[in-house]
Amino acid sequence: MFIHRKIIAHLRQMLDKFPVVFLTGPRQSGKTTLMKEFFKDYKYFNLERIDLREIILSDPIGFLKNAGDKVIIDEAQNIPELFSYIQVFSDERGTTGQYILSGSQSFLLNEKISQSLAGRVSINHLLPFDISELPKEITKDYLSLIFSGFFPRIFHHKINPNDFYPSYLQTYIERDIRTLKAVENLNTFTRFLTLCAGRTGQILNLTSIANDTGISVNTVKSWLSLLEASYIIFLLKPYHNNFNKRVIKAPKLYFYDTGIVCSLLRINDEKSVKVHHLYGALFENFVISEIIKLFYHSGKQPQIYYYKESNGKEIDCIIEKSFNNIIALEIKGGETFNKDYLKNFSVFSESNFSQVKKYLLFPEAKNTQIEDIYLFNWNGIEEIINN
Secondary structure (H helix, E strand, O other), X not given: OOOOOOHHHHHHHHHOOOOEEEEEOOOOOOHHHHHHHHOOOOEEEEOOOHHHHHHHHHOHHHHHHHHOOOEEEEOHHHOOOXXXXXXXXXXHHOOOOOEEEEEOOHHHHHHHHHHHOOOOEEEEEOOOXXXXXXXXXXXXXXXXXXXXXXXXXHHHOOOOHHHHXXXXXXXXXXXXXXXXXXXXXXXXXXXXXXXXXXXOOOEOOHHHHHHHHOOOHHHHHHHHHHHHHOOOEEEEOEOOOOOOOOXXXXXXXXXXOHHHHHHHOOOOOHHHHHHOOOHHHHHXXXXXXXXXXXXHXXXXXXXXXXXXXXXXXXXXXXXXXXXXXXXXXEEOOOOOOOHHHHHHHHHHHHOOOOOEEEEEEOOOOOOEEEOOEEEEOHHHHHHHHHO
């Protein structure tokens, strides 16, 4: 079963405009399947193969000459030196749609791309499935989705999440992390990753994580950068534009996929999600990661934040679609409406915003409205973004 990926239409548009299109995202997010399935007129090369890497390194110019003018280079981070040669070839030809590059380790790619392909490359992100890409019958149970996560292999091959994620994390740590000098003790890094899972949806406290892991604050910063660069976590920055009051300035920590969080927290089935003490944070992570994916898979850069004042008033998610076009989203895991869910929206009565669209999202909401606040079910995320 191949599930169509929303980003394909955007990638085709970028191939008509740029000589090089770069597709990045976490391992196992479906990059290779997408490229092979929908760009069959391109020659495909996978740089995970050691023998192929040796051939290319011995004669990069000869390789690119023989490869032709429509080439896919998968896992391109393995030979970042190749980008300079691609720049020369693409400039000489002067046509669009010559190369599709992919990679899962942006910490090895971003600098080389910026140096060699600036102005010539369209950078795009493919994350695990978003809810709009999955069949409707799969997306009915949000607890099951939180537990299973959204990696394609789970759905294509019907793999139990309890079998998939431990192997995925072990492979990630052993293949991507152990090769970096910044990480000497993999057991300590694994403990650090588990502690991050226990802080999902929380404001980042570097000192607390450092103390609990037994490492320095600078090491925490370095390891968080690795997790960000390999698409395990993202840090949601605080929003402060147009607000006069003192606000919290530290980011919040979230994971791109809740299945990884559940595995790290030793949650073994979807029923355990609801009774776990981090259920509220898991549901919030689920919604916000979906928003991130919906933007990236549409070829857009997400402008997403949270807002919290020093007096405790907080808005879980603020989406800045354009200047003065703001969506404020409160996310609650409770299935029954509580009027206290609405109280934090009062922050906007004292702000400088002339227009804010306010939404309250919780699992069993019936799409309705209370004054100027819209109540939405969790599966209405795409409708909220598109207004």
